[in-house]
Amino acid sequence: MTGEKVDKNQIDVIPACLESKGADSGLVALARMTNIKKKKIIKNKEKGIQKVRFIVQSLFALLCIWIGIEFYQFIQYLETNGAAAFSSRPPGVDGFLPISSFMSFYLFLMTGEIHSAHPAGFFIFFAIVLVSIAFGKAFCNWLCPVGFLSELIGDFGKKIFKKDLKLPKVLDYPLRSLKYLLLGFLFYSVFFLMSTTALQAFLDSPYNLVSDVKMYYFFAEISRFSLIVIGILFLLSIVIRGFWCRFLCPYGALLGITSLLSPNKIKRNPVSCIDCGLCNKACPSFIKVDKIKTVISDECTSCLNCVDTCPVADTLQLETIGMKKKISKKLVAIGVVSIFILVTGYGMITGNWQNNISNEEYLKLYENMDSFGHPTGTEAVKKFNEDALKNNSETEIEKK
Numbered sequence: 001m002t003g004e005k006v007d008k009n010q011i012d013v014i015p016a017c018l019e020s021k022g023a024d025s026g027l028v029a030l031a032r033m034t035n036i037k038k039k040k041i042i043k044n045k046e047k048g049i050q051k052v053r054f055i056v057q058s059l060f061a062l063l064c065i066w067i068g069i070e071f072y073q074f075i076q077y078l079e080t081n082g083a084a085a086f087s088s089r090p091p092g093v094d095g096f097l098p099i100s101s102f103m104s105f106y107l108f109l110m111t112g113e114i115h116s117a118h119p120a121g122f123f124i125f126f127a128i129v130l131v132s133i134a135f136g137k138a139f140c141n142w143l144c145p146v147g148f149l150s151e152l153i154g155d156f157g158k159k160i161f162k163k164d165l166k167l168p169k170v171l172d173y174p175l176r177s178l179k180y181l182l183l184g185f186l187f188y189s190v191f192f193l194m195s196t197t198a199l200q201a202f203l204d205s206p207y208n209l210v211s212d213v214k215m216y217y218f219f220a221e222i223s224r225f226s227l228i229v230i231g232i233l234f235l236l237s238i239v240i241r242g243f244w245c246r247f248l249c250p251y252g253a254l255l256g257i258t259s260l261l262s263p264n265k266i267k268r269n270p271v272s273c274i275d276c277g278l279c280n281k282a283c284p285s286f287i288k289v290d291k292i293k294t295v296i297s298d299e300c301t302s303c304l305n306c307v308d309t310c311p312v313a314d315t316l317q318l319e320t321i322g323m324k325k326k327i328s329k330k331l332v333a334i335g336v337v338s339i340f341i342l343v344t345g346y347g348m349i350t351g352n353w354q355n356n357i358s359n360e361e362y363l364k365l366y367e368n369m370d371s372f373g374h375p376t377g378t379e380a381v382k383k384f385n386e387d388a389l390k391n392n393s394e395t396e397i398e399k400k
């Protein structure tokens with residue numbers, strides 16, 4: 001062969017793709033010659049990050065299981081009216097109360113006060129939002145146990161169907177907006193229907209104090225209807241990857257919005273890109289990475305699958321917009337975990353982790369738990385608001 005000397009890092013990416021797809025050997029050879037002449041391709045030799053991501057997800061899932069076991073022991077203590085061995089309530093369970101945590105966060109913005117009922121929830125919520133501002137929706141595919149489970153189910157589905165099935169746009173777009181509708185309802189209820197007094201009253205209410213215990217019984221004594229719904233979601237997640245996360249999770253919707261504020265985005269270099277489309281195929285969020293220069297999407301979870309898959313060096317990477325500076329994959333892993341640990345650790349060392357509800361109070365609340373309900377619609381929220389304002393003015397008059 002004449003012409004320029006081929007660098008040993010130079011690779012036949014297009015032919016490799018064709019070969020892997022079982023193309024005719026003549027076509028592969030032709031592509032190989034054309035490829036070498038046309039583009040000097042430097043092979044992407046960077047190590048993938050998917051194993052690290054899997055380890056982080058597994059450890060976080062184990063932590064959640066551990067919290068679940070401790071919480072179960074705490075419930076045993078309540079169920080036996082204090083006769084079973086005492087086990088303290090694990091504060092991490094607050095992380096499973098997103099609505100209460102969100103309201104607590106909003107109350108903090110309005111008053112500067114961290115509500116004492118589920119303070120750990122406040123810090124976990126804050127950490128998750130910060131992670132998304134730094135690295136997009138990374139929480140969903142790096143830490144969230146539901147996201148992890150959803151990914152495993154999706155992988156199982158891919159084994160069955162040999163590829164990720166995607167809904168047609170006509171169904172995908174309206175379904176994707178469902179999670180924003182759920183989030184919109186929560187925003188409307190909290191921002192427009194509830195005064196700060198009502199917000200405080202809700203967080204102080206016995207319902208909120210035992211919302212974690214109520215959540216436990218939702219699953220421990222699950223109704224046939226709920227079980228059927230969960231079963232359907234499970235089956236749908238096998239067929240459509242990430243069905244819950246993509247279409248229904250309001251937490252994902254919130255992080256999708258905050259992730260747009262993140263200055264760190266996946267960037268594609270169209271000059272070195274060979275249009276092989278492997279990044280497109282690797283993206284679990286069905287983003288057409290190979291057709292855009294910068295991934296600005298509420299569905300990108302910074303999983304870095306596309307970056308790992310790209311066969312050409314320095315063609316697809318996470319960059320800080322405006323600085324044109326590559327962010328290493330390891331830094332994403334370290335950053336996501338560190339932000340979470342630092343923020344929740346701050347809550348712990350400042351004494352804002354354990355709530356201040358005594359065991360005696362818990363036992364009393366537990367006895368009457370069935371009488372505590374929560375507002376279930378806009379009318380109920382309005383009524384709650386009015387009652388809170390009325391109670392507040394009565395208290396003011398009594399004080400005078």
Ligand code: SF4
Nearest residue numbers: 283300301303304306
């Ligand atoms: S664009 Fe890349 S980082 Fe974002 S979800 Fe798709 S594969 Fe993951």
Ligand code: SF4
Nearest residue numbers: 273274276277279310
């Ligand atoms: S950016 Fe995507 S299409 Fe371009 S070379 Fe990399 S994997 Fe292939």
